[in-house]
Amino acid sequence: MEKTIITVTNKLGLHARASAKLTQLTSRFASEIWITRNERRVNAKSIMGVMMLAAGIDTQLILETIGSDEKEAAQAVIALFESKFGEE
């Protein structure tokens, strides 16, 4: 299992489009991918789950990937967050 802390750095946070980009990305991996904010843990392949996190800029999230391609999945998600979802 890969476990990392990631920070939301894009201005709008995990709004509808960023959530869509994230779930499109995670759906490509075989691994289970989970994101936790405070007490709430959601499946990163569920757009509604991700939106319900309501994670604004500077929110810290825990990313967990579990499965055959867990390393690649974690790297891809981290890269997406670092690219600010291509928004800025």
Next chain:
Amino acid sequence: MAEQIDASFTLTGIPISRGIALGRAHLIAHTALEVRHYLIEPSAVEVEVNRLCTATEEVHTELLTLRDTLPEDAPEEMAAFLDVHLMILHDEMLTKIPAQLIRKQRYNAEWALTTQLEILSRQFDEINDAYLRERKADVVQIVERVLKRLAGAAHALAAPTSTTKDDLIVIARDIAPADMLQFKHHALIGFATDLGGETSHTAIVARSLDIPAVVGLQHACQFIKQNDWLIIDGDIGVVIVNPSQLILNEYRDKKNQQQQAHKKLQRLRHTPTQTEDGIPITLLANIEIPDDAPHALSAGAMGVGLFRSEFLFMNRGEHLPDEEEQFLAYRNAVNAMGGLPVTIRTIDLGADKPLYADHIASPNAALGLRAIRWALSEPHMFLIQLRALLRASACGPVQILLPMLAHHAEVEQTLLLLARAKSELDIAGHAYDANIKVGAMIEIPAAVFVLPMLMQRLDFLSIGTNDLIQYTLAVDRTDSAVAHLYDPHHPAVLQLIARVISEANRVGMPVAVCGEMAGDPNMTRLLLGMGLQEFSMHPAQFLHVKKEILQANQAQLSKLVHNILISTDPHTTRILLAQLNSSS
């Protein structure tokens, strides 16, 4: 028997897209989310799960078809919204969980789906972010589509009959952006819905299509009948049903006037801004974020008169923006303005606009530790902002504006900090404009009485009328009990503003007005008559104010304004003000 005339009535909602529309109601029936509840025989459970899967697949095909046949002139957002809808459709929360409910509880598919929708709705309702909370509407729209498929009906909305010649106004409980597309080829001129809010996707699409719309009417579907005559007033959020001929005529005139006025104003876009007697006037933009700058420029701004730097600092928790982040934001605005001056106000936060939730609330926020006072109480933070501003000045003309000055010491301390910021940048090897201009915001009456001191130490003035009125009249206009006392025409207010403008003009110091007054076309002549030559406002107001300027004769106005300023009788003042705005 007299012909039956349908009674006229009015519904009020939330205006989301401006303009006036007159036409016939076209009602869209919606699937009630009330569905039959029954238990499935254990042997038929997999058949029921399949029924749900098939309906989901059918909606999938429906949405894909819509997305792939988008008309070329469809708003850009439309395809993105359809993608989001597709993803919601396939979300495990709407597929896996309802299937579990069918298998474990033996609910029928409709029951399983609406049960899960209720749970999701409650979770969306708890979200603090208004925009994300509104996404509940998208989920409901998707579930409705699936329910319709389950009922065996395709989603296609009843298209208007071909015999209808009048323009159509769509009335619905809610409209998905995708549904609006189906009306694209009909004469859809406006719509009104029972649900929805300002940030719904529907609202965004309505604005981009530029059709008048009102949402949140609550009872429109209940009270409005097919083919009723309707007026949609998207400016104030009102729907008038079966208007009388008198009202109808009035709105037809109003609509024509709006169209004429809009056309006329657009023609002024490229006219140089000067008074009838040839005095050039500078229109500057008030902006909130660097991204506003390109828009300000294309609207014809001759610079930025007020760039509020607060956006950088708000909702940041404990992590204030560092020098680099601030520098980049300021530089973006400066670059976007292509060499035109950008006036950036230093942080105007404090007790009334707290940075942190646990910020100790001042008992009297407007008179508390805010703006320059707060900045000077946090010199480390302030120094970082000054360094970032100075560095941005290497990329284009930057002016620094200091909010809420009243005391000599505030000016001296700030200039001292600025000198220190410069020497630190020298050491670090960063470029900056050594002669950067620093100005005073005039918003406390005391500042008007110490103008000679401010003018001696600083380079320009900018009058913030909102706060100046609040402090002069001791009125908090957000307090409805005293809001009526907030009067921009109060003689004390007018005299203070006139005095600042004339003292600055006397020594040739630049002076601007950047409060709401500058963008109010009813105030333009008054300010021109006082001798004002720089107006800073939201770019949307440019053409309205410009129209007044082009017709005004400053020499004549200054005589009228002089009489207003010396008048001691409110009645006379009102008459003189009316004369001022009707003179040409």
